[in-house]
Amino acid sequence: MSDNTSRAHLSLLDATRWRVWEPLLWIAAFAAPFVLSQHAAIINEIAIVALFALSLDLVLGFTGIVSLGHAAFFGFGAYTAALFAKHVMPDPLVGLAVGIATSTLLGAFASFTVQRGSDLTRLMVTLGAALILLELANKLDWLTGGADGLQGVVMGPVLGRFEFDLAGRTAAWYSLTVLLVLFVIARRLVHSPFGATLKAIRDNRLRAMAIGIPVGSRITVAYTIAAALAGAAGALLAQTTGFASLDVFEFHRSADVMLILVVGGTGWLYGGVLGAIVFKLMQDFLSAITPQYWTFWLGLFLVVLVLVGRDRLLKPWTLFQRGRTA
């Protein structure tokens, strides 16, 4: 009996173990700014976008809430961090903490809007929230600089020691470190019993309710945590580029991050990281060819992705197999 339970316990724990390739991946990530020092800026961007996608994954992939307005938290974190650095103090870590804290508050507040209704209602409400913030940032031009963006943000050195250099290597390491820390936290979270209840809510809300999971409060907590991560990503963007503009709230940010997550795979924490790498490289490549029309190829990619099937495009070897579940 006790042998059985311990075996079950072990097999549950097994799913949460660190795999061999995981530390290798992170070591490679941290080595990347050394090896490819002229591409440090794009590594920094990838880390930020990966964190943003990770945040959406908690909402979409693990809790099953379709959100088209995740840029709301991203942008809120970005503007708070930029304003804090400009007016209060230039220390990046404190600014990051402030950015996270404010987005968390916003997320807790906004989580009441995604409790009820169908997918369509949620899409509308999240989209509306992002648009309201966009309007706010646009109209409060004495504070945010309006359509010109918030300029003149000067960051101090990280930990009082590492200056942000022009090549962006410090920025890349800074973002990667934050990503790693938050990734580990998220990893711990989704493998915990709490994470299991989120997955239950995603798979069948009614049954989750029936076995006594407090669906409403779980959604609130998950949404708030995701908002905190998105705020951190936004704060990193503002700090490493020294700039915040209306662009951070735009619809295409929310759409892009959803695409990134879907490319990498939802409901899998590395999905966001993988998708961010693929997406950023693709964007870099395509916009080098056609700077103005690269959204066309992005759109085409999306259409093909959905028509072929999300799973099958990522695993091409299943393309010619008969679908078992179809």
Add this chain to the structure above:
Amino acid sequence: MLTLLFDGIAYGMLLFILALGLAVTMGLMNFINLAHGAFAMAGGYITVLLMQRAGVPFLLCLPAAFLGAALLGAVLERTLYRPLYRKPHLDQVLFSIGLTFMAVASIDWFMGSTQQFIQLPQWLKGRTEIGTGAWTLGMGHYRLFIIAVCAALTVVLQYILSNTRFGSRLRASVDDQRVAAGLGINVNMVFLSTFAFGCGLAGLGGALGAEVLGLDPTFPLKFMIYFLIVVAVGGTSSITGPLLAALLLGIADVAGKYYIPKMGAFIVYLLMIAILIWRPQGLFVRQGGKA
């Protein structure tokens, strides 16, 4: 003040025609189609092309815009949309965003990113004023024309939906697809024709609205949220719901922008969020329909 109300009604009517196709497809196929604005844009550009390049009169362009957009809709429904009806909403959202991006980029490529203008015929350009003082009602002739066309369309649609054989088939399919199919209704055909008709209406709306809403390649993205508001607030089970929602939205938007320009689009978004939190299924829901 009456003028504002009048402009709001014209704007709302336009939104209604634009969004009606979306409401029907959403209610019928449970398909979240974010690319609906692309069909409206197609209608707008067809009108612009016909008028500028071929010199076709404005009134003839309107049916052309309708037919062009409807044809485009029918082709796309057959080829691309059909396989996605049973997919999860996430897939539908991604697919239609992709389609919108493609539409925006290709119009940008062919027509340039500048705003397009439509030369209205002389008899639509004037403006009539009735009354004096605070109660002056100024009616732009073009807006009057829009209201007349949209009102006529609404009456005709309501008649088709409630009094014809096709209408009852459509309502049956919306209520329960499987039972409708079991009764011998060719649900696929109903889907196809309704989708095409909805796209045609959007094209007509785009052609009519090119003057009022402005027509440039970002049109589908700019107005997507408005169409979705109409559908989400109005519900998808009747055409009176979206009509009232569109009028409410039109009046609120025009009045909000006039009285509190600083608040801009806030009022509309706040109103929408408030309504959706209060009644997640929309304001006007028929009891007993399929959820």
